[in-house]
Amino acid sequence: MLSEFLQFLFSGVTVGAMYALAALGYGLIYNASGVINFAQGEFIMLGGMAAVFLTEAGVPLPVAIVLAVAIAALVGLVVEKLAIEPAGNAEVVTLIIITIGASLTLRGLVQIFLGKGNHALPSFSGETPIAVLGATLLPQSLWVMGVTLVVVAALAWFFGRTILGKAVLATAYNKLAAQLVGINTRFILLLSFGLAAALGALGGILVAPITYTSYDAGIMMGLKGFVAATLGGLGSGVGAVVGGLLLGAVEAMTAGYISSAYKDAMPFVLILLILFFRPQGLFGKKTTDRV
Amino acid sequence: MTVSRSSYGLTALVVVLALLPLALPNPFYYDVAIRIAINACVAIGLNLLIGYTGQISLGHAGFFGIGAYASAILTTQFGWPPALAMVAGAAGTGLLAFVVARPILKLKGHYLAMATLGLGIIASIVLVNETAYTGGPDGMSVGGFSLAGWQITGEHAWYSVVACLLVVVTWFALNLIEAPAGRALQAIHGSEVAARVVGVNTTAFKVRVFVLSAVLASLMGSLTAHYIGFVTPGLAGFFHSIELVTMVVVGGMASVFGSILGAALLTVLPQLLSTFEGWETVIFGLILMLTMIFLPKGVVPTLRLRFAKEEN
Amino acid sequence: MLQVNGLSKTFGGVKAVQDVTFAVRGKTIHSVIGPNGAGKTTLFNLITGVYTPSDGEIVFDGENVAGATPDQLARRGMSRTFQNLQVCMNMSAIENVMVGAHLTLNTSLFAGMIRLPSLRRKDRACREEAQRLMNFVGVGKYIKSHASQMPYGALKRLEIARALAAKPKILLLDEPAAGLNHTETGEIDALIQKVAESGVTVVLVEHDMKLVMNLSDHILVLDYGKKLAEGTAEEVRRNPDVIAAYLGASA
Numbered sequence A: 001m002l003s004e005f006l007q008f009l010f011s012g013v014t015v016g017a018m019y020a021l022a023a024l025g026y027g028l029i030y031n032a033s034g035v036i037n038f039a040q041g042e043f044i045m046l047g048g049m050a051a052v053f054l055t056e057a058g059v060p061l062p063v064a065i066v067l068a069v070a071i072a073a074l075v076g077l078v079v080e081k082l083a084i085e086p087a088g089n090a091e092v093v094t095l096i097i098i099t100i101g102a103s104l105t106l107r108g109l110v111q112i113f114l115g116k117g118n119h120a121l122p123s124f125s126g127e128t129p130i131a132v133l134g135a136t137l138l139p140q141s142l143w144v145m146g147v148t149l150v151v152v153a154a155l156a157w158f159f160g161r162t163i164l165g166k167a168v169l170a171t172a173y174n175k176l177a178a179q180l181v182g183i184n185t186r187f188i189l190l191l192s193f194g195l196a197a198a199l200g201a202l203g204g205i206l207v208a209p210i211t212y213t214s215y216d217a218g219i220m221m222g223l224k225g226f227v228a229a230t231l232g233g234l235g236s237g238v239g240a241v242v243g244g245l246l247l248g249a250v251e252a253m254t255a256g257y258i259s260s261a262y263k264d265a266m267p268f269v270l271i272l273l274i275l276f277f278r279p280q281g282l283f284g285k286k287t288t289d290r291v
Numbered sequence B: 001m002t003v004s005r006s007s008y009g010l011t012a013l014v015v016v017l018a019l020l021p022l023a024l025p026n027p028f029y030y031d032v033a034i035r036i037a038i039n040a041c042v043a044i045g046l047n048l049l050i051g052y053t054g055q056i057s058l059g060h061a062g063f064f065g066i067g068a069y070a071s072a073i074l075t076t077q078f079g080w081p082p083a084l085a086m087v088a089g090a091a092g093t094g095l096l097a098f099v100v101a102r103p104i105l106k107l108k109g110h111y112l113a114m115a116t117l118g119l120g121i122i123a124s125i126v127l128v129n130e131t132a133y134t135g136g137p138d139g140m141s142v143g144g145f146s147l148a149g150w151q152i153t154g155e156h157a158w159y160s161v162v163a164c165l166l167v168v169v170t171w172f173a174l175n176l177i178e179a180p181a182g183r184a185l186q187a188i189h190g191s192e193v194a195a196r197v198v199g200v201n202t203t204a205f206k207v208r209v210f211v212l213s214a215v216l217a218s219l220m221g222s223l224t225a226h227y228i229g230f231v232t233p234g235l236a237g238f239f240h241s242i243e244l245v246t247m248v249v250v251g252g253m254a255s256v257f258g259s260i261l262g263a264a265l266l267t268v269l270p271q272l273l274s275t276f277e278g279w280e281t282v283i284f285g286l287i288l289m290l291t292m293i294f295l296p297k298g299v300v301p302t303l304r305l306r307f308a309k310e311e312n
Numbered sequence C: 001m002l003q004v005n006g007l008s009k010t011f012g013g014v015k016a017v018q019d020v021t022f023a024v025r026g027k028t029i030h031s032v033i034g035p036n037g038a039g040k041t042t043l044f045n046l047i048t049g050v051y052t053p054s055d056g057e058i059v060f061d062g063e064n065v066a067g068a069t070p071d072q073l074a075r076r077g078m079s080r081t082f083q084n085l086q087v088c089m090n091m092s093a094i095e096n097v098m099v100g101a102h103l104t105l106n107t108s109l110f111a112g113m114i115r116l117p118s119l120r121r122k123d124r125a126c127r128e129e130a131q132r133l134m135n136f137v138g139v140g141k142y143i144k145s146h147a148s149q150m151p152y153g154a155l156k157r158l159e160i161a162r163a164l165a166a167k168p169k170i171l172l173l174d175e176p177a178a179g180l181n182h183t184e185t186g187e188i189d190a191l192i193q194k195v196a197e198s199g200v201t202v203v204l205v206e207h208d209m210k211l212v213m214n215l216s217d218h219i220l221v222l223d224y225g226k227k228l229a230e231g232t233a234e235e236v237r238r239n240p241d242v243i244a245a246y247l248g249a250s251a
Helices: A002-033 A040-056 A061-087 A092-114 A139-161 A163-173 A175-180 A185-211 A217-232 A237-258 A266-277 B002-023 B027-052 B060-076 B082-105 B109-129 B154-178 B180-190 B192-197 B202-228 B238-251 B256-273 B277-294 B299-311 C040-047 C070-076 C093-100 C109-113 C117-137 C152-165 C182-197 C209-215 C233-238 C240-247
Strands: A130-132 A135-137 C002-011 C014-024 C029-033 C055-060 C078-080 C170-174 C201-205 C218-223 C226-231
Touching: A002 A040, A002 A135, A002 A139, A002 A163, A002 A185, A002 A217, A002 A237, A040 A061, A040 A092, A040 A185, A040 A217, A061 A092, A061 A185, A061 B277, A092 A217, A092 B109, A092 B238, A092 B277, A135 A139, A139 A163, A139 A185, A139 A237, A163 A175, A163 A185, A175 A185, A185 A217, A217 A237, A217 A266, A217 B109, A237 A266, A266 B082, A266 B109, B002 B027, B002 B154, B002 B256, B027 B060, B027 B154, B027 B180, B027 B202, B027 B238, B027 B256, B060 B082, B060 B109, B060 B202, B060 B238, B082 B109, B082 B202, B109 B238, B154 B180, B154 B202, B154 B256, B154 C109, B180 B192, B180 B202, B180 C093, B180 C109, B180 C117, B192 B202, B192 C070, B202 C109, B238 B256, B238 B277, B238 B299, B256 B277, B256 B299, C002 C040, C014 C040, C014 C055, C014 C218, C029 C040, C029 C182, C029 C209, C040 C170, C040 C201, C070 C078, C078 C152, C093 C117, C093 C152, C117 C152, C152 C170, C152 C182, C182 C201, C182 C209, C209 C233, C218 C233, C218 C240, C226 C233, C226 C240, C233 C240
Parallel strands: C014 C226, C029 C201, C029 C218, C078 C170, C170 C201
Antiparallel strands: A130 A135, C002 C014, C002 C055, C218 C226
16 A cells, blocks of 8 residues: 555656756746746757767766767757747737747657657666655656755756846846846846756756657656646745656556546646646745736 | 728628638549638637637647547547537637636746647556547547538538638637727737726637637637548647647738638648658748748738838 | 615735725716726726726616626726727727627527528617717727727727717726827816716716816715715815825825
8 A cells, every 4th residue: 555655756757857857937027027938848958859869879877978068058048049039029919839840840840850769878877776665766766856856956056046047036026127127138038048958958957868759759748747837836946856656646646546547637637626726836936917 | 991991801702611612623622621720719708818819739739639529539439429529629729718817817937838748648648548538649530510411521511611610710710809808908018007007807808719719719610520521639739739830920920811721831831741751841841940930920010010011 | 876884905915905995976987097006997897897896886877786796887887098098909990989888789699690681670770870989989980990090199088989889878088198299198188078978977987187177066075995086176186195105195
């Protein structure tokens, strides 16, 4: 009983860490611009795919990982520069559709140039499962959780202790005020996209050894990452992490105890429930419109 | 002058639809034309929701799929007459839309987008998983459409049916926009608080237009099921929802004829690109981005503004 | 016509409106003034149903309507305009005005779709009335224009036309002169007097003192969400508390 529960919990938290990284990415971009980046899932996919193809081309794993994250970050910058910035102060619907367009373009390009196959990245430190209280834990899971923890700590330091980080927060609270004190909010938005892409890609790379990756892996991962972000409260760092882990756990429990076929539906049922009853999520703030 | 413009438009549409068969050399072209007409009907309904009332729906294919599968399952497995199955599907969809509309339409912006997206995805997952009824990911076959003994067979018959439907739907939509209800919907988009203070029950109107567009999608889904003779879960899928939104957005938000144009463009495009799968996705994505950046109002309204400027 | 008793509204820790009581007599022009942040727009939003009161009652035409929604209040004969201009820029000028008459028309989707002849007839009458109103408020030359083509001052008056289209008993104007120059303010002054003469009770929030003193039969002064003073223009002008609030205690 316990070992079964732990098994589900482990796999849930592992995937949940990736959702958490994705959710942080969504939150970053949302804070900087109010845009929901529907292309976030493709950044996740890009990370995994780039890492796979680099290692298959002979690049050592650690180098491949760093390069893959850098590539994804670069793509994120390009998307912001070419797709988001030209749109200026467009309506929400317009921006949503632009990011959907970007996601389709990225996915299509990967499909054309890297094919439709499934790929696995080699595990970072072998495949021997570790036994914990009757359940098995993959070493890769430890990597996922560990790296995520380090990343979250680094982000907390960045936002709390560096000028640039505080500038990003300032832009999130009040874009106009930030501009008035000399913060280049355009650059902040660009930075946010790059950072969000990097975070997403890192998540994708970390779980690629476990869940495999392919050109269309980004769709579901991106959508679920967004569910996690909304669950935790869009724009809240703590919320993103909690939301991600919670979502991963709930999904794993659904797959384990109810039905593996409907595990994909659970995040969307969850998001409908959240949006109906507490749209600001667990840690988000409620807003009223001034008239 | 708005009145006469839409009369011209409607007359032009009737003429084009009536004369088009003369230009269609073979059944393949008829097939494309029929699909365009069906998509146009759905797009017009969706545009009422998105363009006129200012809401979003990223899950509309879900309603389409429910209609399609309702017809498929009720006629194939339970032996219902197609017309009755279609009505039942529409009623079921309408009920579902009504139930979820109120809580969903309280949301705005990306929250609304996410909620409708979630709905659509749940619908398509259910269709994939309830294999006993739906045939699972591979889909199931459907018989033809017959009403009171008369069966729609052949591309000419189908074309006539959907062309008439398109004219009727267009007429309904144009009338609605010019009526007080249509103004109320547009006011909701323009300024929801202003609409409320003049007495518009904004929640009720949003629900009504949502249900209307869902029912229309369902009816078209049912017809598609009988026309193609086969249904797959992809009909309710996310990509199909995006295709529908693209038709509205590219053709022109708040433009009935824009939706028809958008449907035409985005039905023909996949046909042209069908052998280049990856490129189809890329080009779709590029079209979405480029249109939203350079023609945020869509093709027809932008053209209209250009001509209006030249007149002045 | 309108009686407000002990009305309060708190947002989190902020007491935007505290225990405000006042009365508006029918067929008068009543103004609400006060320094920035005094709670005037909040008071308006409470009366017109945009916000729900934390406490107190609002009695309109004999009934307590505190907590009623804007569309319910519209049904009872209340109309308003907005400080930050809530004109529907996606519609033509005349459609904006016609939507003001929403409650008088057949607004069924179905009837609209099938173009019921009775609906068409009433709509045509509504359009003519809207034209008349646009002329009444002085934007007659924009009858064929789209809202997005109109200048700011004209839009302010268009909003008044929309509010009048419902044939209201009471009209609440939130800073009708905001953003207008000297000439335009004079025109608004004249327009408000015309509206009052046609039998509509007018309540307005305004900063422009000349306009307020000139127009009002009765003035309510707010400060920090509380009622500071109430009376005729002369009484309010001479009230030391009012002077102190506006000019600083030492003056």
